[in-house]
Amino acid sequence: MEKIMPSCWRSQTKPHLFCPGCGHGITLKQLGYAVDELKIQGKTTFGIDIGCSLLAWNFFDIDTIQTHHGRTTPVMVGYKMMKPKRVAIAYMGDGGGYAIGLQSLLHAAFRNDPITAILVNNSLYGMTGGQMAPTTRPGEVTVTSPDGKQAEFGDGLKGPELVRQIANKKAYIARASISKPIVLKNTLKKAIENQIKNNSFSFVEVVSICPTNWKMNAKQCFSRLSDMEDYYPLGEVLAQKEKNVE
Amino acid sequence: MLNKTKKINITLAGEGGQGIQTIAKILSEASINSGHEVAYMPVFGVEQRGTPSVAHITISNQKLRYPKFDIADYVVILQSRAVKAIDRYVSPNTKVVFDSSTISERDLPKTSVHLLGLPATKLAHEQFNPKSFNIIVLGALSNLLQIPEKITWDLVLKVLGKKFKNEEIKNINREALLFGRELVFEKSAFTKAIFKTKHRAIIFKGYNKTGQLFPGRCKGCGICITKCPVGALSFSDDLGLYATPIPKVDLEKCIGCGNCRNFCPDGSISIEKDTKISK
Numbered sequence: 422m423e424k425i426m427p428s429c430w431r432s433q434t435k436p437h438l439f440c441p442g443c444g445h446g447i448t449l450k451q452l453g454y455a456v457d458e459l460k461i462q463g464k465t466t467f468g469i470d471i472g473c474s475l476l477a478w479n480f481f482d483i484d485t486i487q488t489h490h491g492r493t494t495p496v497m498v499g500y501k502m503m504k505p506k507r508v509a510i511a512y513m514g515d516g517g518g519y520a521i522g523l524q525s526l527l528h529a530a531f532r533n534d535p536i537t538a539i540l541v542n543n544s545l546y547g548m549t550g551g552q553m554a555p556t557t558r559p560g561e562v563t564v565t566s567p568d569g570k571q572a573e574f575g576d577g578l579k580g581p582e583l584v585r586q587i588a589n590k591k592a593y594i595a596r597a598s599i600s601k602p603i604v605l606k607n608t609l610k611k612a613i614e615n616q617i618k619n620n621s622f623s624f625v626e627v628v629s630i631c632p633t634n635w636k637m638n639a640k641q642c643f644s645r646l647s648d649m650e651d652y653y654p655l656g657e658v659l660a661q662k663e664k665n666v667e
Numbered sequence: 668m669l670n671k672t673k674k675i676n677i678t679l680a681g682e683g684g685q686g687i688q689t690i691a692k693i694l695s696e697a698s699i700n701s702g703h704e705v706a707y708m709p710v711f712g713v714e715q716r717g718t719p720s721v722a723h724i725t726i727s728n729q730k731l732r733y734p735k736f737d738i739a740d741y742v743v744i745l746q747s748r749a750v751k752a753i754d755r756y757v758s759p760n761t762k763v764v765f766d767s768s769t770i771s772e773r774d775l776p777k778t779s780v781h782l783l784g785l786p787a788t789k790l791a792h793e794q795f796n797p798k799s800f801n802i803i804v805l806g807a808l809s810n811l812l813q814i815p816e817k818i819t820w821d822l823v824l825k826v827l828g829k830k831f832k833n834e835e836i837k838n839i840n841r842e843a844l845l846f847g848r849e850l851v852f853e854k855s856a857f858t859k860a861i862f863k864t865k866h867r868a869i870i871f872k873g874y875n876k877t878g879q880l881f882p883g884r885c886k887g888c889g890i891c892i893t894k895c896p897v898g899a900l901s902f903s904d905d906l907g908l909y910a911t912p913i914p915k916v917d918l919e920k921c922i923g924c925g926n927c928r929n930f931c932p933d934g935s936i937s938i939e940k941d942t943k944i945s946k
Contacts, residue, residue, distance in 0.1 A: 426934035442888030446932020
């Protein structure tokens with residue numbers, strides 16, 4: 422019988438601390454399967470941010486660092502400089518990656534630092550109670566935008582496309598969704614392999630759900646997620662020069 | 668009741684999502700409306716659900732200068748995982764009210780002597796629906812504190828009124844409140860904790876398939892049921908981690924695609940075909 426949980430999960434700390442139906446659980450499960458298949462459990466270091474993602478502090482049987490808010494990427498970059506043989510994974514939410522920590526992410530991509538950044542986008546700030554985030558789509562109702570997000574606050578931030586503008590050609594930048602778990606696993610695997618083999622930066626945004634703050638059940642959540650997938654197109658984000666050749 | 672002691676300290680403990688802060692808010696506002704001085708302090712973490720949620724209430728006839736206290740007169744425990752957060756407020760004189768259908772006696776703080784059992788989860792399952800569990804607790808507590816029924820119901824309407832979308836839900840809650848007010852606490856021979864979550868795996872076999880399900884990890888999000896392509900999964904009557912229903916499997920319909928295993932955020936369900944093993 423196949424394993425019910427990835428073998429790199431720490432079974433003593435389960436049930437974990439996330440809400441029922443949280444997208445973090447699905448993302449971390451596929452990340453666990455990816456780590457299992459690449460057999461890198463012993464040489465991986467996992468960095469987590471503040472926000473809901475910090476609840477993963479005892480999730481894996483992997484060395485874990487808990488960093489300041491938005492500073493997961495630079496901490497993992499520094500760690501990788503000291504220990505180049507280790508695999509560094511930075512894990513954050515959209516608040517930590519796009520709102521407070523965008524400059525760190527952009528500069529890591531600009532310098533082509535050999536780390537893997539994984540960002541989970543649920544379109545609002547989950548831990549503080551569902552406030553408007555940079556990734557909130559126009560017209561979306563949150564606690565701080567009761568009439569829907571106004572035009573003056575801008576569109577939803579498309580992170581991978583933004584990072585692609587200044588990232589190195591070798592960098593692997595993609596967007597995946599939790600509605601397709603096996604595609605998500607393969608994307609994460611590619612991102613980690615890009616760090617190990619090409620020694621360059623990789624960034625994956627995962628479009629996710631938040632049943633607690635969206636105040637929805639599983640079915641409604643996944644129908645809203647498919648709307649989000651239309652706004653945030655899935656797949657690898659290619660460099661612009663390759664497009665111009667066509 | 669207040670004439671004797673002049674001051675009552677109450678501590679309510681449970682898990683985020685159970686309605687602890689709502690019960691505390693209604694109780695303290697009801698005490699203000701019946702002419703007392705009240706201090707109410709909520710204590711909970713930044714997590715939205717699943718961690719201990721505690722409320723401290725002080726009711727007095729005189730003006731309150733300081734809201735904190737060391738020893739509570741009443742402690743209400745609705746979830747055994749919250750006991751750690753409040754056991755320092757329990758002394759041998761404290762009266763401990765607990766949900767005897769989900770918490771067994773040996774999980775309670777060791778210093779507790781006066782035990783009052785209240786099988787609210789069991790009664791809610793048998794007579795109303797599982798969601799009305801906290802209204803029954805509120806009814807029992809408002810009766811214990813001698814708050815008039817009319818004041819309590821008015822505040823329930825004020826705080827929860829928006830959630831009563833039709834008359835039927837309103838009537839169920841009204842009946843649950845009245846039912847809770849007439850309950851007599853169990854002083855010994857408590858109800859067995861039958862609604863406690865089972866931690867051992869449930870294994871089901873048949874139709875060349877084997878499945879396993881861990882109720883101790885299942886949070887009842889329903890993603891496996893939504894994502895099953897043939898509709899083989901549905902909610903059962905058994906309860907999981909947060910007293911939410913766990914899924915049951917119709918193995919005849921199941922095609923063994925593994926969607927439930929891939930989607931489950933908690934790692935609690937998996938169904939596989941036996942063909943791999945028989946080879």
